Amino acid sequence: MLKTNSFQTVTELKSNPGTSSRVSNQHSHHLSGEAYIYLRARVCQIVEPEQGIAIQFQYPDGTRKTRKFVESQPIQDLFAFAGSDDMASEVFRVQLSWSSNTILSTVDGSLLDHEISRPSTLYVLWMSGVQIQGLIASSVESSTDQPAATPDLGSIPSPIHSSDQDVGEVYALDSEDEEDVVMLTSPVYSNNEIDDDVTAADIIRTFQRENLNLEERVIVVARRRRILHSACTALKTSYFAWLLMQEVQSSFGVFEGKTGQMFFNYDQVAVETKRYYTAGKLIAWSLMHGGSGFKALDSTLFKLMCGQADSAEEFDWHNLPDGEIQDKVRQVFFCQTQEDVDGIVSSLGDWIADCGVPGIYNAAPKDMRRIYGQVIKHYIYFRTADMIAQFKDGMNSCGNLWEIVERNWKVFLPLFTNEQKELARDEFRALFKICWSEEGSNLREREEDTIFCWELLLNSIQEKQSTITFKEMLVFITGADSIPPLGFPGEPRIEFYTQENRRLPFASTCGMVLFLPRGIQEEEELTDLLNTALKGYLGFGKI
Numbered sequence: 001m002l003k004t005n006s007f008q009t010v011t012e013l014k015s016n017p018g019t020s021s022r023v024s025n026q027h028s029h030h031l032s033g034e035a036y037i038y039l040r041a042r043v044c045q046i047v048e049p050e051q052g053i054a055i056q057f058q059y060p061d062g063t064r065k066t067r068k069f070v071e072s073q074p075i076q077d078l079f080a081f082a083g084s085d086d087m088a089s090e091v092f093r094v095q096l097s098w099s100s101n102t103i104l105s106t107v108d109g110s111l112l113d114h115e116i117s118r119p120s121t122l123y124v125l126w127m128s129g130v131q132i133q134g135l136i137a138s139s140v141e142s143s144t145d146q147p148a149a150t151p152d153l154g155s156i157p158s159p160i161h162s163s164d165q166d167v168g169e170v171y172a173l174d175s176e177d178e179e180d181v182v183m184l185t186s187p188v189y190s191n192n193e194i195d196d197d198v199t200a201a202d203i204i205r206t207f208q209r210e211n212l213n214l215e216e217r218v219i220v221v222a223r224r225r226r227i228l229h230s231a232c233t234a235l236k237t238s239y240f241a242w243l244l245m246q247e248v249q250s251s252f253g254v255f256e257g258k259t260g261q262m263f264f265n266y267d268q269v270a271v272e273t274k275r276y277y278t279a280g281k282l283i284a285w286s287l288m289h290g291g292s293g294f295k296a297l298d299s300t301l302f303k304l305m306c307g308q309a310d311s312a313e314e315f316d317w318h319n320l321p322d323g324e325i326q327d328k329v330r331q332v333f334f335c336q337t338q339e340d341v342d343g344i345v346s347s348l349g350d351w352i353a354d355c356g357v358p359g360i361y362n363a364a365p366k367d368m369r370r371i372y373g374q375v376i377k378h379y380i381y382f383r384t385a386d387m388i389a390q391f392k393d394g395m396n397s398c399g400n401l402w403e404i405v406e407r408n409w410k411v412f413l414p415l416f417t418n419e420q421k422e423l424a425r426d427e428f429r430a431l432f433k434i435c436w437s438e439e440g441s442n443l444r445e446r447e448e449d450t451i452f453c454w455e456l457l458l459n460s461i462q463e464k465q466s467t468i469t470f471k472e473m474l475v476f477i478t479g480a481d482s483i484p485p486l487g488f489p490g491e492p493r494i495e496f497y498t499q500e501n502r503r504l505p506f507a508s509t510c511g512m513v514l515f516l517p518r519g520i521q522e523e524e525e526l527t528d529l530l531n532t533a534l535k536g537y538l539g540f541g542k543i
Helices: 033-045 074-082 129-141 198-212 239-253 266-274 273-289 298-303 323-333 338-353 360-361 363-380 385-396 400-405 409-416 425-429 442-462 472-477 522-533
Strands: 011-014 022-023 051-060 063-070 092-096 120-126 493-495 507-508 511-517
Touching: 033 074, 051 074, 063 074, 074 092, 074 120, 198 273, 239 273, 266 273, 266 385, 266 507, 273 385, 273 400, 298 363, 323 338, 323 363, 338 360, 338 507, 360 400, 363 385, 363 409, 385 400, 385 493, 400 409, 425 442, 425 472, 442 493, 442 511, 442 522, 472 511, 472 522
Parallel strands: 051 120, 493 511
Antiparallel strands: 011 022, 051 063, 092 120, 507 511
């Protein structure tokens, strides 16, 4: 049953609430003057803690307010503050910036009960009178099996009705006749201000809690041309997610370009067969199951997809996959004189106008860099708008994941593009647990010799003095080219074997184990062995 609080008591509840319920004035959804005054007074009585968590409220009109709360504080204190706005509706919702779920302003409990436990942005979503009526109607329908139940109006006495009234009588707010304004239930997302403390791991874990059923399992049967090089009988989810992303990039047929500068193909058949939708759904599936991300899109394209104002004037035309288009935009890029402009208008004017830039016919040299950016945006974004929209629909089919990505685009930028920081020595080193032999044994002494050389090698890689990279090593050992946002499902390990002739180091990607020979005395020897092993490694699932 819908629970109403003192400042949200807008419904007429007849003596039998199971039979009917309606808004006292079907055209009103704003707070009355009396309720607004009471609500402001209540907010003034709530002491703001000095050491609380800062919550930023963003309203549908784009305005923002910030206030501190503590985790154990009643969530109704938060709603009292959020609702102390002259445009507030009697009932409303709030939505965490990284969550696909909303919280209705009639719920009870503490902030922590609703997973509000650190600095966050909350989008405030007003509701129209029609929406509130629908909410109340659905609540009444759900309570028809208990016609004698007393409606819960909250723990705080309402100032709207006198205390001697029976709860089963009529409770209504005075309201002026006004035309019902349909309030948008989509928040105005900030393009610039994003929670600094939120990480991709935080967002994905929240998404998993809200959208994944951990009791269900999916069995994936993969057909391979050749047998696996290892004795694995099953793939860990994170490995499969990584392999899936490689397949989506390379042979799915909806992207073009090289990794890190990929764009959407213009393919109407692929649209009709919903391959862009499928690609979006697979990428969402990979992320929500702990994959390390797609990491293939061009960064300018990704920002445009997220609604960011990127002029594209600094876009590198070399990254375009079509050589003919490269040549055309190169001419625009290097246009500097009026003579250059006249030549471009003569040879490329109609093509540029067809890109949505008719201003080319009246352009001056100073306009050409702007026109270059507009042509780039047309080619990489507007030209394939239908494909991109279908891709987003595919991602949103998994718990509206694209909407979460768009709201937190800076957090997800490294997971969709090649703009991720390079893996560092300390980060790589901390991944591994070393499985030593018994302390004091001869085997342990020889293992320590090898690890000493291992540490020297890691230093050389960090200083760019080795042909080996941390990324190559990570793929060799784990099957993933980066550390997933949620980390690996287990702890990668280093184990040892006794050298027989010249056996190369080897790895079990299923178990995430690197096997190193005992007794290595020189860094150069270990480097040579690993180099040979990496060159002979053709990739996970290949031989």
